[in-house]
Amino acid sequence: xxxxxxxxxxxxxxxxxxxxxxxxxxxxxxxxxxxxxxxxxxxxxxxxxxxxxxxxxxxxxxxxxxxxxxxxxxxxxxxxxxxxxxxxxxxxxxxxxxxxxxxxxxxxxxxxxxxxxxxxxxxxxxxxxxxxxxxxxxxxxxxxxxxxxxxxxxxxxxxxxxxxxxxxxxxxxxxxxxxxxxxxxxxxxxxxxxxxxxxxxxxxxxxxxxxxxxxxxxxxxxxxxxxxxxxxxxxxxxxxxxxxxxxxxxxxxxxxxxxxxxxxxxxxxxxxxxxxxxxxxxxxxxxxxxxxxxxxxxxxxxxxxxxxxxxxxxxxxxxxxxxxxxxxxxxxxxxxxxxxxxxxxxxxxxxxxxxxxxxxxxxxxxxxxxx
Numbered sequence: 001x002x003x004x005x006x007x008x009x010x011x012x013x014x015x016x017x018x019x020x021x022x023x024x025x026x027x028x029x030x031x032x033x034x035x036x037x038x039x040x041x042x043x044x045x046x047x048x049x050x051x052x053x054x055x056x057x058x059x060x061x062x063x064x065x066x067x068x069x070x071x072x073x074x075x076x077x078x079x080x081x082x083x084x085x086x087x088x089x090x091x092x093x094x095x096x097x098x099x100x101x102x103x104x105x106x107x108x109x110x111x112x113x114x115x116x117x118x119x120x121x122x123x124x125x126x127x128x129x130x131x132x133x134x135x136x137x138x139x140x141x142x143x144x145x146x147x148x149x150x151x152x153x154x155x156x157x158x159x160x161x162x163x164x165x166x167x168x169x170x171x172x173x174x175x176x177x178x179x180x181x182x183x184x185x186x187x188x189x190x191x192x193x194x195x196x197x198x199x200x201x202x203x204x205x206x207x208x209x210x211x212x213x214x215x216x217x218x219x220x221x222x223x224x225x226x227x228x229x230x231x232x233x234x235x236x237x238x239x240x241x242x243x244x245x246x247x248x249x250x251x252x253x254x255x256x257x258x259x260x261x262x263x264x265x266x267x268x269x270x271x272x273x274x275x276x277x278x279x280x281x282x283x284x285x286x287x288x289x290x291x292x293x294x295x296x297x298x299x300x301x302x303x304x305x306x307x308x309x310x311x312x313x314x315x316x317x318x319x320x321x322x323x324x325x326x327x328x329x330x331x332x333x334x335x336x337x338x339x340x341x342x343x344x345x346x347x348x349x350x351x352x353x354x355x356x357x358x359x360x361x362x363x364x365x366x367x368x369x370x371x
Contacts, residue, residue, distance in 0.1 A: 003030040005050060006119065009042030009065065010035070010057035010084065015107060019055065025112040029120075039063045046072050051079050053102075053119050053126075058085040058092065066092070069099050080122035102126065159201070167194045196258045216347040218370045219260055221251040221293060221300060228264045229291075232272075241275055242288035251293055251300045253367040255347045260367075263343055263351075266336040267304040267363050274308025274361060281309060283358060299349070300369045305362040311355040319353060 006023070010016055016035045023031040034051070036042040039060040046054060046068075056065040069081060080102035085092065093104045102122035105114070167190075174187040225247055236243045253260075268289065275287045290305040311319065320341040344351045348368045355361035 001028075001030050003032060004052040004119065004123070005032050005034065007042070007045055007051040007054040007079070008033055008035045008057075009037075009039075009045075009054065009060065009068070011037050011060055012057070013037070015057065015084075018107075019110070019115070022110060022112045022115050026116045029116070031119075039068055043068055043072060046079065053122050054079050054081045056081050056083055056101075058083065066095060066099065069096065069101060073100055080126040082118055082122055159197070163194050163197060167191055170194070196261070216254045216256060218252045219255045219257045221253050221260075221302065221367075222247055222249075224255075224257055224261050225264065225291065225293075225302075228261050228268065231265065232268055235272060236289070239272060239276070240287075241272065242286065244288055244290040244292075246290065246292040247302075249293065249295075251295070252370040253300050253347075253349075254370055255349070255367055256343075259343050263340040263365065264302070264304070266340055270336070271304060271306035271308060271361070274306055274310070276308075278307070278309040278358070281358070283309070295369065296366070298369055299366045302365040302367070303362060305360065307360040310357040310359050311353070311361055312357060316353055316355060320351075 008016055008019055010019075016033075016037075020033050020035075023033055034045065036045050039062075042056070042060070045051075056068065058065045060068065065083060069083070072081075081100065082103045082105060083093075083096040083101040084105055084107055086107055088106050096104050102125060103118045105118060170187050170190045174184050174191070177184045177187065229243075233243065268291075271289045275289075278287065285307065287307045289307075290303070292303040292305070294301050294303075320337050341351050344365055344367070350366040352364050352366075353361060
């Protein structure tokens with residue numbers, strides 16, 4: 001027998017006892033009824049999001065169930081709300097419908113079959129709505145990835161030839177540099193960065209086509225980290241941010257050196273921006289970023305932890321979606337983390353985030369270890 005958790009928000013104990021008795025008469029399903037008698041208690045219970053459906057009374061002391069319905073919008077994910085009232089009021093019925101009520105019932109007309117059917121239909125409709133939202137989100141993501149594929153293809157075509165020319169000229173200049181070691185070193189850096197761009201474009205193409213990367217190989221994690229820090233350490237010094245390094249033990253992981261470096265570079269730049277935003281908000285504590293590696297079972301975990309402004313729960317849910325960004329227009333493409341998670345997953349790894357507003361964020365990358 002199916003069991004449903006139902007929340008009743010009603011300030012009248014007699015109504016609670018009546019509804020409890022009606023639900024106990026239902027044979028086809030079992031109902032666990034939780035009763036909250038005040039507006040604030042009811043709203044707090046709704047936020048717990050542990051209920052299959054909610055029965056909401058219109059009269060709740062100085063406030064109304066309609067106000068509670070409006071306040072809870074967007075803050076509860078999958079709990080349909082059935083509106084209850086003492087007297088039928090068509091205008092109230094329409095208002096309740098427009099703010100998201102799944103049904104509108106008059107208490108004096110309630111019967112056990114009517115209440116059971118209303119709850120059953122509300123739960124099913126909510127389930128169907130969630131599936132529809134998920135399907136719509138997948139279609140939107142596929143459209144975005146199609147756009148990304150077009151962008152990546154154009155990018156590969158447009159920059160491939162000039163990058164090849166720049167690389168060959170840099171190699172030629174390096175061969176003619178003679179004993180000028182600083183110049184040779186600079187030219188070799190140019191060549192390595194061009195190779196990195198080429199690999200990143202290829203990875204972007206893999207992302208857009210949603211194919212598993214067949215380029216994963218043994219990568220020296222410490223060397224990749226150090227290569228990234230060679231590019232960024234001056235930014236930490238310039239911004240007076242302490243960089244805590246906890247990666248002395250050498251590890252080999254399955255990845256691609258260039259793209260993995262780009263993933264880490266993206267996370268570190270995000271940390272710098274988060275700390276900058278935190279300072280703008282008046283949080284002037286001594287800021288730091290911790291870069292840590294550790295072995296966990298057959299995987300290696302790379303962690304980037306900062307003391308920045310933090311990420312809201314709503315934004316965390318969308319963080320890895322293509323084209324999602326919290327930055328101002330023109331300052332972010334919304335592709336950094338979307339590309340990062342696809343790359344990490346293509347190597348058989350995982351990437352996750354935990355964050356608290358005004359406290360900071362922690363991004364963890366789990367990659368297969370190679371021994």
